[in-house]
Amino acid sequence: MLETRTHRLQRALASLVLDGDEASLEADPGGPARRQELSQTDQRAFRDQGQAMMTYRELTRLSLSEPLETMFPVLKALLEGADAWDGCLQAFLEARVVGSSQYRDIAPAFLGWLASSGWGQVRWPFLLELAHAELLEVLVARFPDSDPPQDLHDEPTPDDLIFLDPATQVVSYTHAVHRVREEAPVPEARPTHLLAFRNAEGDVRLKELTPVTAALLVRARNQSLAEAATTLNLPDLAPILTLLKDLCREGAIAGFQTST
Amino acid sequence: MAQDRFTGVGLGLRRPHLEQVAQMDNHGVPFWETCPENVIGDGGRDHRWACAILDRDPVLTHGLAISVGGFDPWDEAYLRDLDRFLVRTGTPWHSEHLCFTRVDGNCLHELLPLPFTRDAARHTIARARELQARLPVPLLLENITYYAELGASEMDEGDFITEVLEGADVGWLLDVNNVYVNALNFGFDPKAWLSRMPLERVDQLHIAGHKRFGAITVDTHGADVIEPVIDLMQWTLARLGRPVPVLLERDNHIPDLDLLLAERARLQTAYDAAMAPVEVRHA
Ligand SMILES: [Fe+2]
Numbered sequence: 372m373l374e375t376r377t378h379r380l381q382r383a384l385a386s387l388v389l390d391g392d393e394a395s396l397e398a399d400p401g402g403p404a405r406r407q408e409l410s411q412t413d414q415r416a417f418r419d420q421g422q423a424m425m426t427y428r429e430l431t432r433l434s435l436s437e438p439l440e441t442m443f444p445v446l447k448a449l450l451e452g453a454d455a456w457d458g459c460l461q462a463f464l465e466a467r468v469v470g471s472s473q474y475r476d477i478a479p480a481f482l483g484w485l486a487s488s489g490w491g492q493v494r495w496p497f498l499l500e501l502a503h504a505e506l507l508e509v510l511v512a513r514f515p516d517s518d519p520p521q522d523l524h525d526e527p528t529p530d531d532l533i534f535l536d537p538a539t540q541v542v543s544y545t546h547a548v549h550r551v552r553e554e555a556p557v558p559e560a561r562p563t564h565l566l567a568f569r570n571a572e573g574d575v576r577l578k579e580l581t582p583v584t585a586a587l588l589v590r591a592r593n594q595s596l597a598e599a600a601t602t603l604n605l606p607d608l609a610p611i612l613t614l615l616k617d618l619c620r621e622g623a624i625a626g627f628q629t630s631t
Numbered sequence: 632m633a634q635d636r637f638t639g640v641g642l643g644l645r646r647p648h649l650e651q652v653a654q655m656d657n658h659g660v661p662f663w664e665t666c667p668e669n670v671i672g673d674g675g676r677d678h679r680w681a682c683a684i685l686d687r688d689p690v691l692t693h694g695l696a697i698s699v700g701g702f703d704p705w706d707e708a709y710l711r712d713l714d715r716f717l718v719r720t721g722t723p724w725h726s727e728h729l730c731f732t733r734v735d736g737n738c739l740h741e742l743l744p745l746p747f748t749r750d751a752a753r754h755t756i757a758r759a760r761e762l763q764a765r766l767p768v769p770l771l772l773e774n775i776t777y778y779a780e781l782g783a784s785e786m787d788e789g790d791f792i793t794e795v796l797e798g799a800d801v802g803w804l805l806d807v808n809n810v811y812v813n814a815l816n817f818g819f820d821p822k823a824w825l826s827r828m829p830l831e832r833v834d835q836l837h838i839a840g841h842k843r844f845g846a847i848t849v850d851t852h853g854a855d856v857i858e859p860v861i862d863l864m865q866w867t868l869a870r871l872g873r874p875v876p877v878l879l880e881r882d883n884h885i886p887d888l889d890l891l892l893a894e895r896a897r898l899q900t901a902y903d904a905a906m907a908p909v910e911v912r913h914a
Contacts, residue, residue, distance in 0.1 A: 377751040378702050380782040384743055385734035404782070412783040423779035426847055431741040467737045472696035472706065473668045474740060515674035538674070573676025 379407040383417065387424055388431045389464045400424050435469065435477060436460050442478040443505045446498070449556035455491065462490055475513070482506055497546040497558050504548040504565075507540060508575045511567045514538035523626025527615045529597035529608055531627035533588060539568040539623045541580070541588050549577060568623035576621065587611065595630040636689050637662050637723060637835075637876040640898045643693075645881065648888045649680035653687075660895060662689040664878045665720070668696040671712045690720040691835065691878065693804070694727045698738075699762060699772065700745040700755040701731035710765050717768050724834060726771040726804040727762070729755070729795060744777035747784035747791040752798065759799035771834055772796065773804035776812045776841075776850040788813065789824055796832050803829070806837035807863045808850055808880075815848045821863055830871055838864050838898065839880040853883030855894060864898075865905035872909050877902055 374382070386403035387396060396402065400421035401414040417424055439460070440447055450456040468484045469477055482502050484490070491498050517537050527533075535541075542565050546558040549565060564585035566578045580588070583603055590599040596615075600608050618624045641662040644652070646669075652658060663684065670681055696709065717725050730742040745751045763770045774792055786794070796803050807821075814821040838861070840854030856879070864877060879895055886894075 374702075375750060375754070376782070377746055377748065377754050380746050380751075381701065381731055381734050381743070384781060385737065385739060388739060388741075389737075409782065416780060416783045420779040423847065426778045426844075426849075427741065427743065430849070431739050431743075434740040467735075469738050469740070470736055472698070472709070472733065472738045472740075473672070474695075475669075475673070477740065513673055513675045513678065515672060516678065569675065573679070 376409065376413070379409055380404075380413065383407040383409060383413075384424075384427065387417070388428045389467060391461050391465055393428075396428070397421075397425065432460075432464065435464060438474065438477045439463075439481050442509060443481070443502055445505055445551050445553055445556045446502050448553040449495070449498075449501070450491070452556070453494075459491060462488070478506055478509070497544075497548060497560075500544040500546055500548045501551065501556075501558065503542070504544065504551075507542065507565075507567050508577070511538050511540055511569060512573070512575045514569075519625040520628065523628055525616070525619050525626055527596060527612050527619070527627045528629075529600075529612075530595050530630055531591075532593070532595060532630045533591040533615065534625045534628050535588070535592065536568060536622060536625045539566065541566055541585055543585060549579075566618070566623055568618075568621070570622040576623075578623075584611070584614065637691065638874040640838075640877045640879055640895055640902050641691065642891060642895050643878065643880050643882070644681065644684060644690075645885050645891075646677055647885055648891070649677050649684065651888050653680040653683045658892065660688070660892070662691055662876060664691045664693050664880075667692050667694050667713055667716045667725075668709075671709070671716055685720050690722055691876070692717055692720060692722045692725045693773075693878075694725065695732070695740075695742075697727045697762065698731045698733035699727050699729065699758055700751065701733045701758075702754075703733045703736060705761070705765070714765070714767050717766065722768060724769045724771050724802060725766055726773055726835065728775050729772040729792060730775045742775045744775065744779070744781050745791070746781045747786050747788060748782070749785055752786075752791055752794045755795050756798035759795065759801055763799065763801060769802055769834075770799075771802040771804040772799075773806055773837065774809050775806075776809045776816075778816060778847055778849075789828055793829050796829060801832075802834040803832040804835045804837060805830075805833045805867065806839070806850075807867055808837065808839040808841060808856070808860050811860050811863055812841050812848050812850050822866055825863075825867060825870070830867075833867075833871060833875055835875055836864060836867065836877040837880055838877055851883055852880045856898065861898065861901050865901055868902065868905040869909065872912070874906055874909070 383403040401418035404414040404417040447456055450459050463481055463484055466484055469480045485499050485502055523534055544563045547561045547563045548558045551558045564580040566580050568576055570576055586603055587599050639661040642660050644663040644665045728742050732739055810821045838856055839852045840856050841848055842851045
């Protein structure tokens with residue numbers, strides 16, 4: 372069954388706003404209404420108000436691209452340098468993956484689309500990591516608050532599990548994407564492990580980790596520190612315990628829990 | 632009664648001002664307006680400041696997330712969160728826009744115009760009634776700016792708004808700047824337009840700045856409010872004869888808080904001047 376006229380009018384406007392090939396829309400603003408099998412009079416309304424209809428295209432695209440320009444300045448600089456930013460935006464908009472009504476979810480939707488579509492990653496294999504790294508600080512800064520378990524202590528022992536602060540992220544990249552700038556947006560190919568966390572004031576801190584420390588922070592969430600150290604061939608736990616105690620004081624680790 | 636707490640000119644609560652506002656005990660703003668979807672599900676430092684203000688000061692809620700005139704199913708999880716949020720803030724009502732923002736599972740993040748047709752009015756009335764049934768407080772709908780009519784119209788904007796407000800039996804968040812901008816774009820007299828509208832449904836006003844881009848004026852919420860819009864606010868308040876709250880919206884080019892507070896104070900003076908004869912009449 373054909374949808375109601377109201378629904379088809381809304382679909383036609385969504386097409387006019389999101390579809391590619393702006394030149395053909397400019398030339399024929401009635402096209403989206405015709406493709407929705409709307410009446411001649413509805414098609415004429417699209418045509419007669421062509422310029423005003425295209426204002427919606429401009430405004431909506433501005434709304435959807437603004438958070439991307441804010442969140443991904445380095446990625447934008449990289450793609451603009453290759454004359455590919457507009458094409459990237461268009462491919463993203465046409466994919467129609469902005470499902471959430473929350474404005475802050477637009478940038479994560481873009482990241483998700485890069486991951487699922489693989490857009491641009493033959494040419495720029497680090498693109499997804501770059502976008503992830505650019506979003507990382509904001510995701511950590513705004514991660515929803517929650518209360519940690521009651522039974523945590525702040526002095527680690529070899530029998531303990533690590534309980535990270537819920538906002539803390541341990542990430543591993545194949546490129547040093549945290550070192551790029553708008554003026555130099557291509558990262559060096561070098562395995563990189565980062566700890567991103569909020570301190571007591573709520574400021575985001577980034578720390579580069581050694582591969583072993585990164586692995587330990589991941590493992591020791593489910594395995595005691597002593598067991599994790601053995602698995603990772605770490606002979607001396609003492610310096611690790613000192614580091615973990617510091618990370619707890621700084622806010623990356625919520626506390627330690629005796630493993631049972 | 633809500634009107635006792637919510638009168639005068641309030642301000643939209645903006646992220647860059649949260650910390651400062653939370654730490655001020657004498658900001659002089661009678662109430663704030665907050666966007667629930669910016670607070671629900673958020674966390675971190677700004678979120679803590681926002682919650683501190685919302686728990687301390689009188690608050691009205693104004694959403695962008697719900698596509699009232701659209702066809703997408705309700706986001707039940709969001710509506711549950713919203714219910715809790717509205718109760719927590721103690722807002723006397725919750726407003727959304729008379730528009731659609733979503734199509735087939737995609738959010739366009741823009742206030743898009745509904746067709747001025749009987750079918751669209753019927754659909755929107757049913758949706759507004761469904762939404763009202765899910766909210767713990769009365770629903771208000773806000774008139775938007777529009778730049779084109781969606782499809783061939785069967786009525787004008789004023790009749791469409793009236794039909795929806797009355798059919799759904801909801802209150803009106805009257806944005807006087809949007810009326811002014813539409814009047815500029817479509818060439819009508821805003822006071823004549825307002826004179827034939829159901830003003831008895833108005834529970835709140837919005838006021839904001841706008842900007843001209845070529846042939847079209849857009850409600851950017853990014854500039855100071857101009858005198859003709861202040862005049863329209865005063866005219867509307869006098870006409871209403873009730874001290875309904877006015878909310879100054881500022882979403883773009885957000886100035887320092889002290890400038891925004893000064894802009895609010897300027898509007899409060901205009902508000903008080905408009906209400907003075909009304910108060911004398913009621914004395
Ligand atoms: Fe408004």
